[in-house]
Amino acid sequence: MMELEVGLILILAMVGLVLAGVPIGLGLAFLSFLGIWLIRENFDLAGRLLANAAYAAISDYLFATIPLFVLMGLLVTISGVGRDTFDVARYLLRRLRGGLGMATVGANAVFGAVTGISIASAAVFTKVAVPQMLRFGYTPRFAVGTVAGSSILGMLIPPSLLMIIYGVLAEVSIGRLFIAGIIPGLIMASAFMLMIWLMARFRPHLVQSETGMTAPLPAETAGSLATKSVPILALVLLVLGGLYSGFFTPTEAGAVGAFGALIIALLRRQLDLPRFWRILMETGYVSVGILFLLIAASMYSRMLTIAGIPVSIAEMIRDLGLGPYGFLFVYVVFIVLLGMIIDSSSILLIVTPIAVPIATGLGIDLIHFGIITVIAVEIGLLTPPFGISAFAVKATLDDRRIGVETIFAGAFPFVCVMLAVLALIAAFPGLALVLSGPA
Amino acid sequence: MSEVDTLDEAAQAAAARPPADVFGRVLWTLNAFGTLMIAAMMALIVADVVGRSFLNAPINGVAEICAKGIVAIVFLQLPAAVRSDRLTRADFLLSRWRIRAPRAAALLEVLFAAVGVFVFVVIFRAAWPQFVEALERAEFFGVQGVWTLPTWPIRGAILLGCAGAAAAALLHGIAHLLKVFRR
Numbered sequence: 001m002m003e004l005e006v007g008l009i010l011i012l013a014m015v016g017l018v019l020a021g022v023p024i025g026l027g028l029a030f031l032s033f034l035g036i037w038l039i040r041e042n043f044d045l046a047g048r049l050l051a052n053a054a055y056a057a058i059s060d061y062l063f064a065t066i067p068l069f070v071l072m073g074l075l076v077t078i079s080g081v082g083r084d085t086f087d088v089a090r091y092l093l094r095r096l097r098g099g100l101g102m103a104t105v106g107a108n109a110v111f112g113a114v115t116g117i118s119i120a121s122a123a124v125f126t127k128v129a130v131p132q133m134l135r136f137g138y139t140p141r142f143a144v145g146t147v148a149g150s151s152i153l154g155m156l157i158p159p160s161l162l163m164i165i166y167g168v169l170a171e172v173s174i175g176r177l178f179i180a181g182i183i184p185g186l187i188m189a190s191a192f193m194l195m196i197w198l199m200a201r202f203r204p205h206l207v208q209s210e211t212g213m214t215a216p217l218p219a220e221t222a223g224s225l226a227t228k229s230v231p232i233l234a235l236v237l238l239v240l241g242g243l244y245s246g247f248f249t250p251t252e253a254g255a256v257g258a259f260g261a262l263i264i265a266l267l268r269r270q271l272d273l274p275r276f277w278r279i280l281m282e283t284g285y286v287s288v289g290i291l292f293l294l295i296a297a298s299m300y301s302r303m304l305t306i307a308g309i310p311v312s313i314a315e316m317i318r319d320l321g322l323g324p325y326g327f328l329f330v331y332v333v334f335i336v337l338l339g340m341i342i343d344s345s346s347i348l349l350i351v352t353p354i355a356v357p358i359a360t361g362l363g364i365d366l367i368h369f370g371i372i373t374v375i376a377v378e379i380g381l382l383t384p385p386f387g388i389s390a391f392a393v394k395a396t397l398d399d400r401r402i403g404v405e406t407i408f409a410g411a412f413p414f415v416c417v418m419l420a421v422l423a424l425i426a427a428f429p430g431l432a433l434v435l436s437g438p439a
Numbered sequence: 440m441s442e443v444d445t446l447d448e449a450a451q452a453a454a455a456r457p458p459a460d461v462f463g464r465v466l467w468t469l470n471a472f473g474t475l476m477i478a479a480m481m482a483l484i485v486a487d488v489v490g491r492s493f494l495n496a497p498i499n500g501v502a503e504i505c506a507k508g509i510v511a512i513v514f515l516q517l518p519a520a521v522r523s524d525r526l527t528r529a530d531f532l533l534s535r536w537r538i539r540a541p542r543a544a545a546l547l548e549v550l551f552a553a554v555g556v557f558v559f560v561v562i563f564r565a566a567w568p569q570f571v572e573a574l575e576r577a578e579f580f581g582v583q584g585v586w587t588l589p590t591w592p593i594r595g596a597i598l599l600g601c602a603g604a605a606a607a608a609l610l611h612g613i614a615h616l617l618k619v620f621r622r
Contacts, residue, residue, distance in 0.1 A: 018528075018529055019529065020532065020533065021529060021530040021532060021551070022528065022551045023526035023527065023528045023551065023555070024526075024528055024529070025526055026555050029558045029562075033558065033561060046561075054510075055510060055569070055597060058509055059510050060509075061502040061503075061506045063509045067477045067512070068480070068484075071477065248488070251484065251505065254484075255480070255481045255484035255485050255488070256484075256485060274452075277455055278448075279451075281454060281455040281471070282455070283477060284512075285454065285520060285523075287513075288512075288513055288516040288517060288520045288525075289525060289526060289527045291509070291512075291513045292520070341531065343527060345527065346527060
């Protein structure tokens with residue numbers, strides 16, 4: 001019992017420290033050390049476990065995916081393919097009401113297949129799509145909300161940093177998780193488009209303040225459309241095709257994808273040596289943040305296991321008689337609440353080691369569970385007060401009149417759609433598992 | 440909200456340049472070395488894929504080298520990340536306290552810096568004997584007789600990273616401590 005109490009107190013202390021603003025990796029490492037020290041009453045042993053985790057926790061080919069996909073994402077971000085994708089989507093959807101909004105969603109879905117970070121998508125489309133929507137009379141709230149809302153497709157449609165982190169923590173194949181994200185990602189994108197169409201049809205004043213104003217036909221020819229869509233489609237095909245056929249491991253897909261993005265950026269003359277260096281350094285900063293979190297998370301889950309937390313929480317849940325759906329409901333509510341205050345990768349680190357044994361005990365497939373987890377975590381990107389996608393839009397937006405509250409308000413319909421799609425996917429595991437197969 | 444800073448090109452450019460002070464320069468050099476390793480890793484994997492698929496000439500040991508290399512990369516880059524306050528944190532409460540109660544916020548920062556120093560010193564102390572042992576016993580990884588590489592550079596990178604990160608956290612703590620007592 002003693003172990004369990006120490007463990008539970010440390011989880012509470014963790015939440016307190018995280019709220020107060022401790023760097024999350026440091027907080028996790030520190031409390032894991034305290035926990036093991038208190039339970040095993042051995043200072044040196046606790047230190048050795050930390051040092052072993054430092055050496056072994058991320059020493060796997062798999063973890064090389066993280067810097068590689070970050071690099072790929074940053075390279076496609078500067079290469080300007082985001083703008084091209086938007087131009088093509090805009091042309092294809094030109095006749096529909098709310099077409100620019102739907103084009104933003106569609107372009108995000110395609111762009112999501114070459115980037116694994118949502119804030120990258122949010123930044124690109126804030127620059128590309130918001131000015132266009134504002135120029136054609138769309139309301140600011142709708143414009144910024146659509147960009148923030150559809151940016152979450154970046155981490156649902158593979159590759160996805162969140163899936164990599166979940167896969168590592170839950171010990172599930174990352175390649176299969178990626179494949180499992182394809183159909184839910186497409187459903188999510190279609191549901192977003194449908195919602196925009198319905199809004200534009202039945203509540204047009206929420207979408208366009210000056211009705212009847214349609215965007216003039218963009219001057220596109222077959223040739224210009226082809227030049228704009230071929231590079232990104234080739235990259236999508238290379239990465240997803242390689243993964244799906246099993247020709248690439250996720251790490252190889254990351255390396256080849258980053259290399260492909262490098263070539264595209266060079267061909268489009270968007271890259272010189274200082275810029276490439278800047279992007280490489282930035283890749284380092286972003287990935288060291290994630291990888292250090294993963295090292296700390298392995299210390300933390302070690303401590304939890306020593307304290308017997310996962311087993312006893314699993315027993316507790318079983319005694320409550322919740323059943324799989326009851327558990328999923330409580331779990332999603334909990335993650336959405338956490339998502340309001342802490343960032344997405346940290347939620348995964350804190351929650352997954354506890355939740356995965358419970359899900360296994362209830363007979364939930366871990367790949368299906370992973371997709372549910374990723375969507376639930378992504379809702380946190382859009383909810384105040386700490387919604388990183390909304391802040392990313394705000395930071396990129398060159399318009400002081402649009403506040404972050406407007407972005408949260410505009411993204412709210414997207415949150416509702418996400419909850420509906422989440423319920424759909426929870427009810428029909430086949431949507432996630434049909435391509436990937438069970439875990 | 441440090442993640443959002445990464446969107447700003449000027450901030451990125453500033454972070455990519457070596458800083459003016461000596462300590463900052465040392466950390467920047469370690470960081471730059473880790474950065475080059477990321478690019479090298481990409482090139483190595485692409486070369487392996489191309490060699491394997493088209494030339495029937497796979498490169499031995501790419502997976503193992505990347506697996507060990509990623510550990511070195513993280514620890515080489517950790518000190519610079521600590522120094523520039525780029526470790527992931529939820530600072531939405533803290534950023535409010537900074538405005539309303541700057542001293543209390545600074546005191547919290549001192550506390551967090553102390554946690555950082557403690558964690559990195561503990562890891563350093565426990566990793567030191569492992570490094571010495573790896574060096575003395577010539578611990579290696581790879582396939583014996585085909586290719587082997589020593590593990591001490593990786594273990595050494597962990598030591599270097601923890602020492603640098605502890606020093607960076609210490610400097611952070613001192614800077615914030617001065618803020619607490621400044622009139």
